[in-house]
Amino acid sequence: MAKLEKAGIPTVLIDFEDQIHMVKEWALAEGVPKIRFLHGGRVVPGPEDVDDWIEPMLEALTKPLTDEEKESGRWEPSRDRVLFEGTLDEAQEFYQQTKDIPRPVYAPMAVYTDGLPIIVPTEERVRAMLTGTSHQPDELITYQADITGILTGQRKKGEVVRFQPSTWRTATVEQVAINAVMAGCKPEYLPVVLAIAESGCGTSTTVFSSQWVCVSGPIAKEIGMNAGCGMLNPGNPANAAIGRAYQLMAINLGGAITGVNRMSSIGSPFNMGGCCFAEYSDGLPPGWKGLNEEFRFKKDESVVMAMITEGGIEGAQFSPGGYRAFQKSGHGGIARRLDVKGTPGPHNWLEYLLPGLWANRTGPRTFIMVHEMAQHLYEYGFKSKEAVYEWIWEKSLTPVKDYRNYSWPDLTTDGWMGIERTSGKRWKELPDDYPVPVAGNMPSENRIIISGGDEELCLEISGGPIGSNPVYSVDAWR
Incomplete structure (x- = not known):
């Protein structure tokens, strides 16, 4: 549209x-600030909705652009290095200022923060922070390796990295500091x-979008x-501060504003203060790779995985002792469901989760599991994460007639006119009994992260990492 407007x-x-x-x-980002815009209805029936805007649309498409509408150029944010001068108390008040956001928020939103008090970034504090890297303060944030991602392309x-959601913005090392x-x-x-800044700090929109950061490697x-x-609980300074830094960068470097360009209807508690944790590499079963090795880094290299998950979060927490009874002696409800009553483990506990994994949402899953449960999968026969991914993907195969009853495929299949990957045919041409994978286009879109304590728990998160290379080197930024 922007190309047509500029022409x-x-x-x-x-x-x-x-x-x-x-x-x-979006119009500012694309350099067409005066693009014509019509309102559609959220609840008005389709035919009535079309009747409301069909004539205005035809008029807008046939009426020549005015001189004002032909104006182009992108808006650039202020590059002033110093935002405020005054006392610390005055600076704290400055940073806590808010701006009223009309529909759909109808409430004030913080301009520079996540709504909570911050540490005032004085010259001295920023200078001290910059001792943590060898990179120069005025150096632009750039990609440290070739990368492919859904948001980044x-x-x-x-x-140069362009920050989300306002994709014209860049940032320096000092601004990140x-x-x-x-x-x-x-x-x-x-x-x-x-390294997180290198991801562009995306936020997504509309859905139950959560931003997660997982650190893998020695730096953890x-x-x-x-x-x-409790790696997701409050209390650990590194987890808490790094997770919060993601959200502050999304606001200050990406220009993310709830109700303006961050339109998740409900939001996510994981974005309030940020969500960051570390992989428990010591808990990996033999032959299982850490996140760094999964993405072709070495075991002694440190990386960050920046995830935007677009669906729900479900915790498979079993009754106290229930999981261990299932594995040790084959007793309890889990054993009865899986028909292994009286048979000691190891058992494939993922079978227990299968009925609910794709009950309402298609797509890959990220599993955050404690090391004990990962070890049981290894003892059962999964000698690598890849073997688990393959099993999950194969178990997700669903007849097309049932796949049509999910909500998202109406969008992801291009209205059923797109090409289905495993067959090479158009979706509309597939027979009802043709099996299609619900767990992503390929097994590797799913992800396993080992983290957490000693109790039996696994989090299943709808959605996998963003793109084929969602991992960024920490060592490159030392």
Whole structure:
């Protein structure tokens, strides 16, 4: 649309009325700030909705662009290095200022923070933070390796990172350090925060979107991250500050504003203060790779996985002692369901989760499991994570006639006119009994992370990592 507008050809964008702020943001990013916009209805029946905007749409498409509408150019955010000068109390008040966001929020939202008090980023504090990296303060954040992602597309090493959701924004090492100070980070955390910045700090929209950060490799122990009991709970300084830095960068470097361009209807508790934890590499079964090795890094290299998961989060927590009774002696409800009553383990406990994994949502899954449960899968016969991914993917095969009853495929199949990957045929041409995978296009889209304490628990998160290379080197930013 932007290309047509710049060529002088009128276009019109149809979206919901409460999305107008997001449309304006997109138009600014694409250099067509005066694009024509019509409102669609969320609840009005389709035929009536079309009747409301069909004539205005035809008029908008046939009426020549005005001189004002032909104006182009992108809006650039202020590059002022110093935002405020005054006392610490005055600075805290400055950073806590809010702005009223009309429909659909109808409430004030913080301009520079996540709504909570921050550490004021004074010159001295930022200078101290920058001792955590060898990179220069005025250096732009660039990709440290070739990468392919859903939000980023294909990017080459050395290319400048454009922050989400306002994709015209760039940032320097110093600007990242400022947000790290605000979040409460220590200088030794900065390489991790810089690696997160390389992801662009995406936020997604509409769905139950949660942003997660998982650190893999030696740096997790070096900076004292929690990979054990309660790793998602408050209390660990590194986990908390690094997770918060993601959200502050999304706000200050990406321009993410709830109700303007961050339109998740409910939001997610994992975004409130950020969500960051470490992989428990010592708990990996023999032959199972850590996240760093899964993405072709070495075992002694440190990486960050930046995840945006777009669905729900479900915890498979078993009754006290129930899981161990199932594995040790084949007793309890789990054993009865899987028809192994009286048979000692190891058993494949993933079988117990299968009925609910894709009950309401298609797509890959990220499993965060404690080391004991991973060990049982290994003893059962899964000698690698890849073997688990393959098993999950094969178990997800579903006849097309049932696949049609999910909500998301109406969108992901291009209205059933797209090409189904495993057959090479159009979706509409497939017979009802043709099996299609519900767990992503390929087994490797699923993910297993070993973390947490000693109790029997596995989190299943709808959605996998973003793209084929969602992992960023921490060592490159030391």
